[in-house]
Amino acid sequence: MSPLFDVSGIAFAYPGNSFKALDGANLQLFPGERLCLTGPNGAGKSTLLQIMVGLLKPHQGRVVAFGTEPKTEPEFREVRCRAGYVFQDPDDQLFCPTVAEDVAFGPLNMGKSPKEAMEIVDGVLTRLRLQAFRDRVTYKLSGGERRLVSLATVLAMEPEVLLLDEPTNALDEPTTERLIEILLSLPQAMVVVSHDPHFRKRIGTRTVRLTGGRIQGEAAEARNAEAAEAVA
Amino acid sequence: MSGGGVGRYYVLDAISEGLEPGRRPALTLVDPRVRILAVAVFAIVVVLLTDFAALGVALALSIAALIHTGLPVGSTLKRMIMMDTFVIFMILSMPFTVPGDVAFTVLGLDASWQGIDKALQIGIKANAIILMLMVVVGTMSPTTLGHALGRLKIPMPLVHLLLFTVRYIEVLYGEYKRLRTAMRTRGFRASTNRHTLRTVGYMLGMLLVRAVDRSERILQAMKCRGFNGSLPIIDDLAFAARRDGAFIVLTAGVIAALVALEVLHVATL
Numbered sequence: 197m198s199p200l201f202d203v204s205g206i207a208f209a210y211p212g213n214s215f216k217a218l219d220g221a222n223l224q225l226f227p228g229e230r231l232c233l234t235g236p237n238g239a240g241k242s243t244l245l246q247i248m249v250g251l252l253k254p255h256q257g258r259v260v261a262f263g264t265e266p267k268t269e270p271e272f273r274e275v276r277c278r279a280g281y282v283f284q285d286p287d288d289q290l291f292c293p294t295v296a297e298d299v300a301f302g303p304l305n306m307g308k309s310p311k312e313a314m315e316i317v318d319g320v321l322t323r324l325r326l327q328a329f330r331d332r333v334t335y336k337l338s339g340g341e342r343r344l345v346s347l348a349t350v351l352a353m354e355p356e357v358l359l360l361d362e363p364t365n366a367l368d369e370p371t372t373e374r375l376i377e378i379l380l381s382l383p384q385a386m387v388v389v390s391h392d393p394h395f396r397k398r399i400g401t402r403t404v405r406l407t408g409g410r411i412q413g414e415a416a417e418a419r420n421a422e423a424a425e426a427v428a
Numbered sequence: 429m430s431g432g433g434v435g436r437y438y439v440l441d442a443i444s445e446g447l448e449p450g451r452r453p454a455l456t457l458v459d460p461r462v463r464i465l466a467v468a469v470f471a472i473v474v475v476l477l478t479d480f481a482a483l484g485v486a487l488a489l490s491i492a493a494l495i496h497t498g499l500p501v502g503s504t505l506k507r508m509i510m511m512d513t514f515v516i517f518m519i520l521s522m523p524f525t526v527p528g529d530v531a532f533t534v535l536g537l538d539a540s541w542q543g544i545d546k547a548l549q550i551g552i553k554a555n556a557i558i559l560m561l562m563v564v565v566g567t568m569s570p571t572t573l574g575h576a577l578g579r580l581k582i583p584m585p586l587v588h589l590l591l592f593t594v595r596y597i598e599v600l601y602g603e604y605k606r607l608r609t610a611m612r613t614r615g616f617r618a619s620t621n622r623h624t625l626r627t628v629g630y631m632l633g634m635l636l637v638r639a640v641d642r643s644e645r646i647l648q649a650m651k652c653r654g655f656n657g658s659l660p661i662i663d664d665l666a667f668a669a670r671r672d673g674a675f676i677v678l679t680a681g682v683i684a685a686l687v688a689l690e691v692l693h694v695a696t697l
Contacts, residue, residue, distance in 0.1 A: 251648050273654060281652040287599050288645040293571035293591055297662045305654030310662065333571060335598050353653060 198263060200357050200385055201225040201248055201279070206257035207409070208243055217243050218254070219409030225357065225385055232396040233389045235406035241389045242284065244406065245359045248387075249276045262356070277306055280355035280384075284362045286342035290334040295321075295345050298334055302353040320352045324378060340371035347378065358386035364395050453497045456567050458675045459667050460576035466679040467564045471557045473683050479693035482686050483552045489682060490559035497563050504562060511558045515550065522547035570594040575663035588659055596642070603638055607631050 201224065208218040217240035225231055233241050246252045248259060250272030258265060261275045283289045292298035299320060300313040308316065321327045326348055329341060337345060343363065350358065363379075364372050376398050379386070390396050396403055405412045455463075474486045494504060523531065528542030565573065574591040578584065611627065618624050647655075 246648070249652060251651065273651070273656070276652045277654050281649070283645065283649045283652075285645070287596075288642065289649045291592065291595055291646055291650065293574065293595060294662075297660070300660065300662060301650075301655075302653035304660045305656060310660070313660075314662070333569075335595055349653065 197226055199224040199226050199260075200262060201387075202258075202260040203244070203248060204258050204260075206244065206247055206254045206259075208240070208247060208252065208254045216409050218247070221257070221406065221410050223248075223387075223404070223411055225387055227385050228383075228401075229385045230379070230399050230401045231385075231387050232400035232403040233387055233406060234391060234396065234403060239406045240409060241406055242361050245281065245361060245387065245389065248359065249279055249281055277302075277353055278355055279357040279359055280350035280353055281359045282347055282350050282361065282363060284365060286339070286346040289346040289349060290337075290342060293333060295326075295329045295332050295334055295337075295348075298345065299349050299352045302349060306353060316352050320348050324348050324351070340367055343367060343371065344375070344378075347375075351382075356384060358382070358384045360386060360388045360390075362389050362391065364390060364392050454671075455493065455497055455564065455675075457671060459665060459672045460568050460572050461580055461665065462667070462672045462675055463564045463568070464573075464576055464580060466675065467561050469679065469683060470560055473686055474553050474557055477553070477686060477690050478549065479690045480549075480552075481693065482689035483549060483556070485689060486686060487552055487556040487559075490556045490563065493560060493563045497567055499563060499567070504559070507562060508555055508559050512551075512555065515554050519547045519551050522550070572663075575661055575665060578661045579663070579665055584659070587661070599642070600635065600639055604631075604635055607634060 203221065203223045206218050206221040207216060209216045217238075221240070221244055223231075223233075223244065233244070235241055243252060247254050248261070250259070250266060250269070262278060264271075266272045266275050290298050292301060296314070296317050299317045300310075303313040303316045304310070317330070318327070321330055324344060324347070326341075326344055329337065329345060334342070334345070347360075347363070360379075363375060367375065372395065376395065379388075379399050388396075388399065470486075474483070477483050477486065494501065523539035523543035524534075524537045526540050526543030526546055528540030530538045531541045531544060532539050568576070570590065571594060574587050574594065577590070578587045608631075611631065616627060618628070
């Protein structure tokens with residue numbers, strides 16, 4: 197089975213900073229996987245996700261996405277439509293006045309007509325049980341509602357891969373539970389950055405740890421999760 | 429983050445958004461585009477009036493509209509007076525700069541009757557227009573206003589500027605409040621000294637840096653959803669023949685009456 201993403205030998209340092217955030221990181225994502233990415237604060241987890249969709253350019257290394265190696269901005273634009281990125285702070289993601297407009301933004305950019313886009317909006321919101329928020333003003337939603345809506349804005353583009361940056365950050369238990377339920381019901385392969393071991397155990401099929409600028413192989417709990425799956 | 433805070437600056441939303449359609453004042457049910465155009469025409473006509481009777485009618489109309497929409501009179505007038513602080517110096521200096529018959533003398537400067545007339549005219553015009561604007565356009569939510577301006581073919585960058593401001597002012601205000609709280613929890617009290625100045629400087633600088641950072645993250649998030657430079661606006665604005673037609677006829681009548689008063693006055697001179 198060929199990987200959806202094959203990232204190898206990535207080195208990256210932020211401008212004006214000699215410290216290498218990433219130094220030879222490798223990551224592969226296969227279809228059907230829910231790959232958890234963990235590691236200390238500032239280890240470069242978000243940086244790696246941003247490199248995967250071309251928001252940042254690595255100094256060294258290769259990004260192969262969906263079997264090709266994107267180089268130019270239009271090529272990465274294509275990658276971004278196929279790999280939906282859910283940002284850590286929903287306030288960064290939700291910028292339209294109303295929920296419906298925000299969810300329609302991606303589909304409209306992909307060339308859907310306004311009518312088709314609104315059908316997608318209703319479909320996605322219904323699927324996530326968020327219909328009630330359709331015409332709500334995004335800045336008046338609660339933190340948990342914002343998170344679920346920002347997931348909806350990305351799912352509306354029907355991506356093949358999801359990249360989630362700390363999706364449970366600042367969520368209460370019922371909302372976390374609801375998010376887990378939604379993520380487990382999705383067919384997409386995903387990379388999930390998370391510091392929460394319980395969350396990782398619930399959703400991950402594999403966990404890797406990023407430290408010292410490299411992926412340090414499988415974390416202990418991943419083996420547990422796989423063992424649990426083998427038993428079940 | 430919703431509710432209080434910056435929200436208090438657009439109290440007027442409550443009228444347009446909070447009530448059931450049946451209980452809302454008729455004016456706030458009129459199509460937003462028609463309301464914006466009507467106020468624009470009203471403003472242009474009032475600026476051109478010179479007759480005090482016509483100006484008085486214009487101001488009375490604004491006050492009547494205010495009473496009709498049931499806005500809180502006190503706070504609305506307070507906002508109108510805030511605008512007056514911008515023109516007060518022009519109004520005060522007008523009598524001394526317009527040549528004409530001397531009315532009185534202050535410190536060797538002559539004030540003219542013609543100048544006093546002009547100052548009064550400007551004062552009435554400015555207040556009549558700003559009050560009408562607050563009552564007719566200010567009762568829309570900022571989002572509706574943005575949509576209506578977009579549909580009126582106002583340049584898109586301006587509309588987006590308005591909509592992004594509406595969207596992020598609460599976020600930035602929240603960031604400001606968090607910084608302030610963090611400062612207070614460490615015993616900061618503003619006073620007149622270098623420490624306060626430096627601290628406030630740091631805070632404003634930090635707000636600016638965070639705003640720039642955030643704007644970059646927003647752009648990245650938009651790019652991740654295939655942003656290519658154009659922002660679609662989705663709204664459900666629709667003309668309603670009876671409701672909007674009646675409003676247009678009413679506005680045309682009012683404008684015609686103001687013009688008639690003015691013309692009659694000029695003819696009798």
